[in-house]
Amino acid sequence: MSSLLDVRDLSVAFDTAAGRFNAVQSVDLTVASGEVLCVVGESGSGKSVSVLAVMGLLPPTGRVTSQEIRFRGEDLRTATPRARRRLIGRDVAMVFQEPTSSLNPCYTIGWQIGEALRVHGATAPSQVRRRVLDLLGQVGVPAPEQRMRSFPHQLSGGLNQRVMIAMAIACDPALLIADEPTTALDVTVQQGVLDLLVGLQRDRGMGLVLITHDMGVVAQTAQRVQVMYAGQVMEEQPADPLFAHPRHPYTAALLDALPERAEGKLRLPTIPGMVPGIDDRPGGCLFAPRCRFTTPKCTADRPALRPVNGAKVRCHYPLDDAGQPTGWTLGGST
Amino acid sequence: MSVLAADNVTRHYKIGGRHVLKAVDGVSFELLAGRTLAVVGESGCGKSTLARLCALMEPPTAGAISIAGKPTAANQSLQLQNQMVFQNPYGSLNPRRTIGAILVEPLTINNRGSKPERIAAARRMLDRVGLRPEAFDRYPHMFSGGQRQRVAIARALMLSPAVVTADEPVSALDVSVQAQVLNLMRDLQDELGIAYLFISHDISVVRHMAQDVLVMYCGRPAEQGLRGEVLDRPLHPYTRMLLSSTPFVDPARRRMTMPVRGELPSPIDPPPGCAFNTRCPYAADRCTVERPALRSVESRLVACHFAEKIATEAPI
Ligand SMILES: Nc1ncnc2c1ncn2[C@@H]1O[C@H](COP(=O)(O)OP(=O)(O)O)[C@@H](O)[C@H]1O
Ligand SMILES: Nc1ncnc2c1ncn2[C@@H]1O[C@H](COP(=O)(O)OP(=O)(O)O)[C@@H](O)[C@H]1O
Ligand code: SF4
Ligand SMILES: [Mg+2]
Ligand SMILES: [Mg+2]
Numbered sequence: 089m090s091s092l093l094d095v096r097d098l099s100v101a102f103d104t105a106a107g108r109f110n111a112v113q114s115v116d117l118t119v120a121s122g123e124v125l126c127v128v129g130e131s132g133s134g135k136s137v138s139v140l141a142v143m144g145l146l147p148p149t150g151r152v153t154s155q156e157i158r159f160r161g162e163d164l165r166t167a168t169p170r171a172r173r174r175l176i177g178r179d180v181a182m183v184f185q186e187p188t189s190s191l192n193p194c195y196t197i198g199w200q201i202g203e204a205l206r207v208h209g210a211t212a213p214s215q216v217r218r219r220v221l222d223l224l225g226q227v228g229v230p231a232p233e234q235r236m237r238s239f240p241h242q243l244s245g246g247l248n249q250r251v252m253i254a255m256a257i258a259c260d261p262a263l264l265i266a267d268e269p270t271t272a273l274d275v276t277v278q279q280g281v282l283d284l285l286v287g288l289q290r291d292r293g294m295g296l297v298l299i300t301h302d303m304g305v306v307a308q309t310a311q312r313v314q315v316m317y318a319g320q321v322m323e324e325q326p327a328d329p330l331f332a333h334p335r336h337p338y339t340a341a342l343l344d345a346l347p348e349r350a351e352g353k354l355r356l357p358t359i360p361g362m363v364p365g366i367d368d369r370p371g372g373c374l375f376a377p378r379c380r381f382t383t384p385k386c387t388a389d390r391p392a393l394r395p396v397n398g399a400k401v402r403c404h405y406p407l408d409d410a411g412q413p414t415g416w417t418l419g420g421s422t
Numbered sequence: 423m424s425v426l427a428a429d430n431v432t433r434h435y436k437i438g439g440r441h442v443l444k445a446v447d448g449v450s451f452e453l454l455a456g457r458t459l460a461v462v463g464e465s466g467c468g469k470s471t472l473a474r475l476c477a478l479m480e481p482p483t484a485g486a487i488s489i490a491g492k493p494t495a496a497n498q499s500l501q502l503q504n505q506m507v508f509q510n511p512y513g514s515l516n517p518r519r520t521i522g523a524i525l526v527e528p529l530t531i532n533n534r535g536s537k538p539e540r541i542a543a544a545r546r547m548l549d550r551v552g553l554r555p556e557a558f559d560r561y562p563h564m565f566s567g568g569q570r571q572r573v574a575i576a577r578a579l580m581l582s583p584a585v586v587t588a589d590e591p592v593s594a595l596d597v598s599v600q601a602q603v604l605n606l607m608r609d610l611q612d613e614l615g616i617a618y619l620f621i622s623h624d625i626s627v628v629r630h631m632a633q634d635v636l637v638m639y640c641g642r643p644a645e646q647g648l649r650g651e652v653l654d655r656p657l658h659p660y661t662r663m664l665l666s667s668t669p670f671v672d673p674a675r676r677r678m679t680m681p682v683r684g685e686l687p688s689p690i691d692p693p694p695g696c697a698f699n700t701r702c703p704y705a706a707d708r709c710t711v712e713r714p715a716l717r718s719v720e721s722r723l724v725a726c727h728f729a730e731k732i733a734t735e736a737p738i
Contacts, residue, residue, distance in 0.1 A: 130596035274464040345597050349671065
């Protein structure tokens with residue numbers, strides 16, 4: 089697998105009325121061809137902002153810094169957002185949560201997919217038409233001949249999302265970034281869209297970054313998983329071991345809070361408190377105010393993301409296979 | 423005791439003069455005190471409409487609803503016995519009123535107690551749902567989604583209803599906050615004996631919260647009964663499809679592998695016979711002409727011609 093995207097130490101700060109807000113802090117993001125990376129986290133954890141920063145799609149109020157942003161080895165950091173979009177526009181495509189707000193209500197979906205092809209150089213009308221039909225078929229839109237003449241409002245949310253995916257893969261991207269692509273859809277439709285994304289990724293050897301807040305979606309699709317919290321990556325692991333042995337107390341607590349894992353329990357295990365906001369981000373570990381293992385060390389020092397048992401974990405006391413914090417003592421030495 | 427009962431409840435909407443949209447079409451159930459009945463199904467299957475009918479926010483076009491054992495047709499005051507909590511914790515609270523005013527309001531409107539008593543009751547309720555006393559004088563925008571949902575629950579409980587109808591109460595919340603709100607609803611139920619009509623599209627949440635489950639498809643009941651029957655041994659192909667498409671974290675739960683076919687039919691023109699026949703792998707000629715009656719098979723109610731046959735298949 090050759091590396092497609094290499095992002096190191098990405099931070100994004102917004103200047104707001106209430107002061108500077110670090111929406112993303114020191115995030116690494118790497119994806120290889122043929123790989124499915126899931127980025128999972130609760131709302132506001134910085135999932136969307138980090139990929140928008142890479143794509144150069146943030147508003148100017150977002151200040152982006154990084155050690156490295158490479159696409160296929162080429163450094164994008166010095167490029168202006170505009171130049172960056174031109175550099176990677178053909179090779180990286182994005183799919184968003186709300187298909188109906190990303191599609192233009194005034195044009196047929198056939199025209200809109202055709203436009204995606206024309207932007208990338210296809211010109212002959214007959215060739216465009218053939219490609220549009222072919223793409224609609226590939227994304228599983230039934231009766232493409234008829235559907236290409238439909239307007240977005242005439243199609244269901246699931247079909248519109250398939251149209252968005254058709255537009256995204258129109259120029260044969262090497263990397264597809266899908267930001268909550270199924271969050272607005274019913275589970276019955278979600279399944280089909282996820283199968284489609286993973287199928288396209290496999291058949292075309294694309295890299296796929298799937299952003300979601302849903303651990304079930306992660307379990308069904310991911311090879312590798314990054315868990316984000318309050319703007320930082322807390323843990324990174326291949327999917328199976330992540331669910332069997334979460335190493336970060338936050339991941340473990342999040343999985344425990346799933347109703348699915350509470351079989352026979354009357355109450356769900358909860359995480360006390362709330363995600364810190366702009367004015368109450370703690371200085372040490374961002375999860376310290378809510379963690380059951382917090383020690384003075386946690387409150388004082390922000391842990392680095394470091395390798396543990398095939399995972400990367402941002403915690404002073406990564407969990408062992410029994411879910412116990414290693415090196416932990418009540419007073420918080422080591 | 424039945425605190426909420428629906429008898430063949432139906433709500434048809436006239437669309438553009440010519441069409442009739444059968445949002446809810448012949449739903450019956452009985453919800454007992456202290457229990458939770460969950461209504462599940464894809465969006466557009468009629469869950470919210472059923473909730474509004476049960477909370478007497480609009481009248482059914484046919485059928486009857488009873489609250490606390492009494493028919494509601496001529497007695498709108500029974501509405502007080504069934505209070506609603508909505509999905510969107512942002513839209514459902516008046517942004518211009520303090521939390522205290524929001525909680526006191528139902529008591530004032532219904533002439534309960536003196537002013538100091540109302541305020542005291544609101545403060546007690548605030549504490550009961552886990553919010554700090556300072557919240558009383560603050561405005562909704564100063565709270566997170568989870569906290570606002572606590573306020574919405576507190577408001578629903580101010581009149582001590584027998585039933586709370588909750589329409590997707592945790593769907594807009596993150597997992598960790600969802601767990602807090604579900605626990606709160608559970609605790610309040612144990613303490614106050616309230617019953618919940620719990621609307622949700624999330625099978626895992628339903629399994630955790632409800633003893634009774636009603637699965638709806640195109641406005642009609644597909645399968646209903648005890649959670650252990652309906653969700654653990656589903657007999658309707660649609661229930662099976664819903665379970666198969668739920669993205670469970672635990673691979674052992676992903677044992678049901680019924681393929682998902684097609685999409686929801688148009689609500690103004692559902693397929694004749696069994697409305698599910700366009701997506702059902704069991705569908706036969708009979709399914710396209712004859713609507714399956716809701717009948718008792720293996721300790722639950724199910725509306726499928728082939729429920730007995732499906733029951734004899736290998737348990738899923
Ligand atoms: N343009 C912006 N200006 C200020 N803050 C922003 C802006 N965009 C996002 N944020 C903040 O950055 C944080 C991360 O947002 P986002 O990446 O969208 O989260 P999510 O993980 O839900 O995708 C949030 O707290 C959000 O409010
Ligand atoms: N006031 C109304 N007028 C016309 N159609 C309605 C009205 N309310 C709901 N519907 C329709 O009734 C069907 C059921 O809607 P709803 O009860 O909101 O479903 P759910 O909550 O399961 O998503 C949908 O097709 C919806 O468009
Ligand atoms: S009645 Fe027929 S179409 Fe309907 S669910 Fe049963 S088998 Fe399927
Ligand atoms: Mg986002
Ligand atoms: Mg609804």
